Amino acid sequence: MYFRDVIGQEEVKAHLIRSAETSVIPHAQLFTESGGAGAFPLAMAYARYLNCHNRSATDACGQCPSCRKYDELVHPDLHFIFPMVASKEKKKEVCEDYLPKWREFLHGRPYFTIDQWLDEMEAGNSQALIYSKESDEIIRKLSLKIYEADYRVMLVWLPEKMHPVCANKLLKVIEEPPANTLILMVSESPDLVLGTILSRSQRIHVRPIQTEALTAALIDQYKIEPDNARYIARLSAGSYIRAADALSLSEENSFFLEQFKAMMRNSWARNVKGMKAMADALSAIGRERQKNFLAYCQHLIRENFICRFQSLELNYMNRDETSFATNFSPYVNERNVFDLMDELTKAELHISRNVSPKMVFFDLGLRITALIKK
Numbered sequence: 576m577y578f579r580d581v582i583g584q585e586e587v588k589a590h591l592i593r594s595a596e597t598s599v600i601p602h603a604q605l606f607t608e609s610g611g612a613g614a615f616p617l618a619m620a621y622a623r624y625l626n627c628h629n630r631s632a633t634d635a636c637g638q639c640p641s642c643r644k645y646d647e648l649v650h651p652d653l654h655f656i657f658p659m660v661a662s663k664e665k666k667k668e669v670c671e672d673y674l675p676k677w678r679e680f681l682h683g684r685p686y687f688t689i690d691q692w693l694d695e696m697e698a699g700n701s702q703a704l705i706y707s708k709e710s711d712e713i714i715r716k717l718s719l720k721i722y723e724a725d726y727r728v729m730l731v732w733l734p735e736k737m738h739p740v741c742a743n744k745l746l747k748v749i750e751e752p753p754a755n756t757l758i759l760m761v762s763e764s765p766d767l768v769l770g771t772i773l774s775r776s777q778r779i780h781v782r783p784i785q786t787e788a789l790t791a792a793l794i795d796q797y798k799i800e801p802d803n804a805r806y807i808a809r810l811s812a813g814s815y816i817r818a819a820d821a822l823s824l825s826e827e828n829s830f831f832l833e834q835f836k837a838m839m840r841n842s843w844a845r846n847v848k849g850m851k852a853m854a855d856a857l858s859a860i861g862r863e864r865q866k867n868f869l870a871y872c873q874h875l876i877r878e879n880f881i882c883r884f885q886s887l888e889l890n891y892m893n894r895d896e897t898s899f900a901t902n903f904s905p906y907v908n909e910r911n912v913f914d915l916m917d918e919l920t921k922a923e924l925h926i927s928r929n930v931s932p933k934m935v936f937f938d939l940g941l942r943i944t945a946l947i948k949k
């Protein structure tokens with residue numbers, strides 16, 4: 576992660592670069608944010624920048640031996656402490672045991688959440704913590720001789736998840752730091768961090784990403800329309816994570832809309848072959864999504880029915896759905912709306928009771944054929 580991978584946050588970047596230039600570098604720094612603003616990639620980019628042999632006024636070079644090792648997250652003087660799920664059977668007791676997974680997880684992913692990391696660890700419903708056992712590791716790592724770096728960095732992600740024994744050990748290190756060692760911490764709940772750690776660390780508050788910067792990043796990364804990007808950037812209040820979630824929701828939405836259109840067309844045209852192909856395709860998307868799709872169909876039927884009583888601008892549909900409704904809504908009327916809703920509810924029920932999805936969707940297509948021409 577480089578400074579250029581961090582969206583916006585120009586002020587924080589300038590502050591960090593200035594500290595590198597003046598060599599006034601507090602040995603314990605706590606980056607705080609409310610999630611999705613970029614505190615972790617900022618801390619990573621800073622660590623890389625400090626150790627780059629050929630840095631420019633804005634970023635690390637990406638070519639020197641230090642940068643190359645940072646690229647692979649294998650620099651011998653870069654240490655990570657992060658919440659994890661311990662398991663004796665799986666031989667996962669300290670962060671070191673998760674290191675390969677952790678590197679893979681971070682690769683090309685500047686923004687992430689604890690839930691994503693839990694998924695990566697296949698943790699089920701377990702909580703992730705930084706256990707007391709980790710305190711020996713912290714001491715061990717920092718008692719090693721520095722191999723080659725100008726600054727040895729220990730990056731602590733979410734110190735609020737630290738067992739008190741471990742937090743106290745870290746506090747000792749912060750109070751009497753080994754030479755040329757930086758402790759960079761990234762917290763989303765600083766009020767839960769040990770008070771004495773807080774008071775001995777330089778605090779760097781990372782504010783939500785500026786709307787303009789987030790908009791530009793969404794246009795660039797997702798190739799979406801500027802209007803849409805601006806809308807999502809505002810909606811997500813400066814969190815890249817929330818923006819990405821909103822985008823994948825709207826992707827799902829357009830997928831469902833296409834399926835709904837196809838289903839209605841097949842039924843209208845009595846296209847049995849099409850219905851069968853569709854049932855095959857929908858049977859592959861998983862039960863949760865099948866249920867979501869059927870709930871979505873009910874929403875569209877309801878909105879298309881309501882269209883006849885109010886103007887299209889007052890509905891709860893997005894632009895694409897509204898444009899489809901201009902032609903489709905006349906087919907949903909008082910003679911079939913209740914039966915259509917009934918069939919969709921029944922299909923949803925059958926899916927949740929583990930009836931074969933192929934049968935459910937094929938049968939649904941046939942039933943809609945009988946209803947749609949009423």
Ligand SMILES: [Zn+2]
Pocket residue numbers: 626627628629630635636637638639640641642643
């Ligand atoms: Zn470099």
